[in-house]
Amino acid sequence: DIRALNPLFDTFVDPDSHVRKNSAKAISKFGAKAVPRLVTYFSHPNAGVRKMVYTILLGIGKNALPILERHLIGHNWIIVSRIVDLIWRIGGSESEDVIVRSLQLPDVRKQSIILLGQIKSRRSVLYLLKLFDKFSLRRVILHAFRDIGEHVSYPYLVKSVSSKSKKILVNGEIAILKIGRPILPYLVQ
Secondary structure (H helix, E strand, C coil): CHHHHHHHHHHCCCCCHHHHHHHHHHHHCCHHHHHHHHHHHHHCCCHHHHHHHHHHHHHHHHHHHHHHHHCCCCCCHHHHHHHHHHHHHHHHHHHHHHHHHHHHCHHHHHHHHHHHHHCCCCCHHHHHHHCCCCHHHHHHHHHHHHHHCHHHHHHHHHHHCCCCCHHHHHHHHHHHHHHCHHHHHHHHC
């Protein structure tokens, strides 16, 4: 009964751990309907509550993904960071598009770049190259290029120096210079 959801959330932060555990079990049965309210608990001061929220959302699985993506905007950086991590854990490489879109959010850019490297996102190379003019992101982007794979990202970087876009051209040149010797075989080819 959907009317039980609000009272269940009231007991979700009860001091008694058994009450919290039973509330979590009951809330998880609501599935995707509980997601909007659950994400707000990601900034709760009690680590046990945050862990329960994470576990419930992992259990809801792929049904939660579209709702989680909608909640990337409008929350503080703590919640957004946990949502991005959850999207990656639930969706894996299928969440590539969502994580690429999260590059627009300054609070989770570094995290998103790292996750794109871990899922070896071929499609993200252009987006990462566009961000390469931001000094604070360069080191993370270079690691992502390496994680994505030299055979994927390095040829793209070499091609970027003939781009019509001034930004891509300049960022590509800087990236090539920063990478140094490992990119030489791709330059020679």
